[in-house]
Amino acid sequence: MKRALTAACGALALVSPAWAATTAKPAPPPPPYAGVYQPKGVDEIGLWQEADEQERALANSPLVIRDEALTAYVKNVLCAAVGADRCNATRIYILREPTFNATMVPNGTMRVYSGLLLRVRSEAELAAILGHEFGHFEKRHGLQDFKAGRTASDLLAWGQVLASMSTSYNVRRSFNDLQLSVYGSFFRFNRNQEREADLVGIGYLNASSLRPQAAARVWQNLVAEFQASAVSRGLKKPRFNAIAFTATHPPEEERAAYLGELAAPEGDARDEGAERYKGALAKWLPVFLDDQIKINDFGASEYLINRLAEDGWTAPLWQARGELFRARGAPRDLVHAADFYAKAVALEPDLAEAHRGLGLSLIKTGKASEGRAALERYLKLKPDASDAPMIGMTIGSVGGTQ
Numbered sequence: 001m002k003r004a005l006t007a008a009c010g011a012l013a014l015v016s017p018a019w020a021a022t023t024a025k026p027a028p029p030p031p032p033y034a035g036v037y038q039p040k041g042v043d044e045i046g047l048w049q050e051a052d053e054q055e056r057a058l059a060n061s062p063l064v065i066r067d068e069a070l071t072a073y074v075k076n077v078l079c080a081a082v083g084a085d086r087c088n089a090t091r092i093y094i095l096r097e098p099t100f101n102a103t104m105v106p107n108g109t110m111r112v113y114s115g116l117l118l119r120v121r122s123e124a125e126l127a128a129i130l131g132h133e134f135g136h137f138e139k140r141h142g143l144q145d146f147k148a149g150r151t152a153s154d155l156l157a158w159g160q161v162l163a164s165m166s167t168s169y170n171v172r173r174s175f176n177d178l179q180l181s182v183y184g185s186f187f188r189f190n191r192n193q194e195r196e197a198d199l200v201g202i203g204y205l206n207a208s209s210l211r212p213q214a215a216a217r218v219w220q221n222l223v224a225e226f227q228a229s230a231v232s233r234g235l236k237k238p239r240f241n242a243i244a245f246t247a248t249h250p251p252e253e254e255r256a257a258y259l260g261e262l263a264a265p266e267g268d269a270r271d272e273g274a275e276r277y278k279g280a281l282a283k284w285l286p287v288f289l290d291d292q293i294k295i296n297d298f299g300a301s302e303y304l305i306n307r308l309a310e311d312g313w314t315a316p317l318w319q320a321r322g323e324l325f326r327a328r329g330a331p332r333d334l335v336h337a338a339d340f341y342a343k344a345v346a347l348e349p350d351l352a353e354a355h356r357g358l359g360l361s362l363i364k365t366g367k368a369s370e371g372r373a374a375l376e377r378y379l380k381l382k383p384d385a386s387d388a389p390m391i392g393m394t395i396g397s398v399g400g401t402q
Contacts (some may be wrong), residue, residue: 007269026264027199029207030138033085039106044140051107058093058109065094065114065284066245067240073280074126078272082134090134098291100222104133106140117281118288118304119221123273124214128205128259130240135200136193190384191208198255211270212263218258225303232299278311280387289320298328322357337361352381368398 039048056217058064065071071092079087092110092322099115110133120126230237281288288337294300301324309317322340325333341358344351359374375395379388 003213017132025261026206026212026344027203027262028088030082030200030203033083036089044106048107051105051109051269054105055091055107056108058111061095063095064099065096067094067284070094070284072116074130076133077123077126077209080210081131081201081208082122083207085161086138096287096291098288098295100127102133108137110134110137114284114288114291117284118292120218120277121307122214122277123275124205124210124212125218125272126277127208127210128212128215128218129202131204132197132201132203133396135197138200139193139196151363187363198259199262202259206262206264209270210267211265211272213260214272216256216260217261219253220260221307223253223256225300226363228303229300231295232302266284286316286320289316290323293320293327296327299342300325313343313347315344315351318344318347319351319357322354322361326357326361331365333368334361334364337395338365338367350381352378352385355381356385356387359391360394363394363398372398 030352039045071094074094075087075090075092078090078092081087088108089108090104091108092112094112094117094192095114097113097115097117099113100119101113102116110130112130115127117126120129141300200216202212204217226236245383289305289308290300292304295301302321305317305321305324318340322337322344325337325340338358338361341354341361344354345358348354354375355378359371359376359378362368362371362374364371373397379385379391379395385391
């Protein structure tokens with residue numbers, strides 16, 4: 001019995017491919033485009049059909065941001081990274097979801113989360129992530145995942161059957177060992193795929209007109225965000241094992257290091273497209289910041305706001321910082337929030353939401369007349385606001401003097 005479980009564990013190890021991350025420095029360019037790929041075999045055809053059904057549902061999802069200009073812009077960044085011939089068949093859906101993520105499935109559907117768009121600062125940084133996801137697609141990792149997952153499930157199912165037929169403690173312990181080995185091998189399998197997609201993605205950037213060194217900075221910044229989040233929660237270091245995104249991915253520090261090594265040195269002088277990116281995201285930045293603040297991660301949100309302000313504080317950034325501090329709600333936070341809202345109003349006097357936040361913060365800090373005036377200004381700027389009745393009641397409930 002024990003030999004059977006050991007043999008099963010060994011069988012799973014065969015599905016985990018080897019990885020040599022830095023055998024090529026810099027990463028080689030992608031091979032010539034081989035044309036539109038068609039699924040082969042029952043498994044792959046089934047996966048494509050499932051992906052088609054998912055895309056039909058996705059097309060009608062309320063999470064999809066239906067901004068043709070933004071979607072076209074993101075598609076153009078992908079094309080700049082991987083080439084027009086490769087990306088033409090890709091359909092991009094931008095989802096209003098404040099997490100750092102993008103995915104691509106076998107039928108050519110790419111999902112880009114708004115949390116990713118908030119965190120990257122240039123076309124080169126965005127291209128690094130999109131190219132990585134396209135690398136998964138080109139290497140057909142989805143099919144490999146399906147087969148590996150099925151193998152793992154079959155091994156555990158048979159192992160459980162065999163273990164249930166015996167009353168021996170050693171056999172039950174062997175099954176527990178098998179579970180650990182199966183899950184560990186499956187995670188290693190996925191991490192190897194991530195490294196392979198990293199290699200492919202940086203190869204795309206090396207062959208593009210964008211700066212490949214930006215890829216390493218994406219992960220450096222993500223590590224810094226996790227650290228800021230941990231500090232605000234009273235932790236000594238980030239708990240990466242508690243973050244779903246990192247469970248099957250190489251450590252961010254490792255990725256930053258080997259992506260820096262794989263970037264072509266001659267690409268360091270290339271344009272990153274930072275100003276173009278800033279312009280394309282300007283309309284959505286306040287929305288994405290508001291979504292980020294609502295997930296209640298003060299440290300990460302403050303880190304992101306401060307990073308965006310490295311190029312200079314704007315009214316929307318002061319507004320977002322005010323919202324962040326007001327949401328935490330400690331007395332000292334409300335004092336700071338009022339100051340931040342005031343800075344936003346000074347830069348953009350007609351920013352209605354800043355007047356609203358300023359008024360509510362001032363009232364809670366005992367400055368009723370100033371708060372009332374700010375709320376009245378808010379209603380004047382935005383008389384049809386959805387919360388106008390509530391704000392009107394707040395104005396009526398506070399006195400006009402301090």
